[in-house]
Amino acid sequence: MTLADIPGLYNYWIVILLMMTGLYIVVSRGNLVKKIVGLVIFQTAVFLLYISMGKIIGGTAPILTGRPEIFSNPLPHVLILTAIVVGISTTALGLALVVRIGDAYGTIEEDEIAKADHEAEFGGPETP
Amino acid sequence: MIDIVLLTFLALTALAIVRLRHLFAVVMLTGVYSLLSAGLFVLLDAVDVAFIEAAVGAGISTVLMLGTLALTSRREKVPGRIPVLPLIVVLITGAALLYGTLDMPRFGDAGAPIHRHVAPRYIHDSGTEIGVPNIVTSVLASYRGFDTLGELTVIFTAGIGILLLLGGTGGRRRKDEEMEEEG
Incomplete structure (x- = not known):
């Protein structure tokens, strides 16, 4: 690859940065709402990756107007439309689980939940 | 830009x-x-x-x-x-993905493999076969209609799951609040 390739890959690189930001939030943060926000960021980055691959420079939105035109690829759009709707369903279900956990434990921090679980099981605080 | x-x-x-x-x-x-x-x-x-x-x-x-x-x-x-370990994991994964992009077709390239196969058929024929100007709509609602039906099943299932998860808490929360008011 040469320096001239960088504009052609910029989209993909930012998408990867966004994906990794989302992954980092999911792995490193203990707050359950923040974890779901991380998942949403990762998801949207994947959408961007697909849509970027479908774009043709000089193309237009895939709507037939009768004039001869270059259209961007409509198939990634269809896939991502479905993915967005499935994504909101899983987000909503995850948030409902968070609310339920918050009701049962009084906290939505991962380490405090683990501590409460440990105390309920063994009857005492965790020994390191 | x-x-x-x-x-x-x-x-x-x-x-x-x-x-x-x-x-x-x-x-x-x-x-x-x-x-x-x-x-x-x-x-x-x-x-x-x-x-x-x-x-x-x-x-x-x-x-x-x-x-x-x-x-x-x-x-x-x-x-x-x-947290150091997550950072290392994320950096390694990111580096592997970056390496993967080097072989990808460049952004906006009309000759990329994704544009050569299946898609041209929908662009040429969907107008006469389905009669809807928006190609995305005709693929979503007609060619892949059953898939969209499956998507609705997913939403329905998620709705049922949320109702089951949260359905019981409203009553208990109210009871807790009443007890707090009394106590």
């Missing part, structure tokens, strides 16, 4: 979300993030996706998260130590 600006804004928003501890601000920035990506979808010719992302990502999902915050807590606890 404007897409590079939008992409940079997206990256900045995501990094701000990592740093912020106030969950209300985090949720608001998630809305901003969705709206920016919707703008980017318009630039990338995916107008239908942009509509859905603006309505669902920036609208509904923000409302759901705000509702969750109202029912739980608004501040994230500050961890005692900086």
Whole structure:
């Protein structure tokens, strides 16, 4: 690859940065709402990756107007439309689980939940 | 040019979300993030996706998260130590993915494999076969109609799951509040 390739890959690189930001939030943060926000960021980055691959420079939105035109690829759009709707369903279900956990434990921090679980099981605080 | 600006804004928003501890601000920035990506979808010719992302990502999902915050807590606890292991994992994964992009067709290349096969058939024939000008609509609602039906099943199942999870709590919460008022 040469320096001239960088504009052609910029989209993909930012998408990867966004994906990794989302992954980092999911792995490193203990707050359950923040974890779901991380998942949403990762998801949207994947959408961007697909849509970027479908774009043709000089193309237009895939709507037939009768004039001869270059259209961007409509198939990634269809896939991502479905993915967005499935994504909101899983987000909503995850948030409902968070609310339920918050009701049962009084906290939505991962380490405090683990501590409460440990105390309920063994009857005492965790020994390191 | 404007897409590079939008992409940079997206990256900045995501990094701000990592740093912020106030969950209300985090949720608001998630809305901003969705709206920016919707703008980017318009630039990338995916107008239908942009509509859905603006309505669902920036609208509904923000409302759901705000509702969750109202029912739980608004501040994230500050961890005692900086997590190093996740950072290493993320950096290695990111480097592997970056290496993978070097072989990808360049952005906007009309000769890329994705544009050579299946897609031209839909672009040429869907107008006469289905008669809807919007190709995305005709694929979604006609060629892949059963898939869209399956998508509705997913939403329905998620709705049932949420009702089962939260259906019982309303009564208990009210009882708790009554007990607090009495005690």
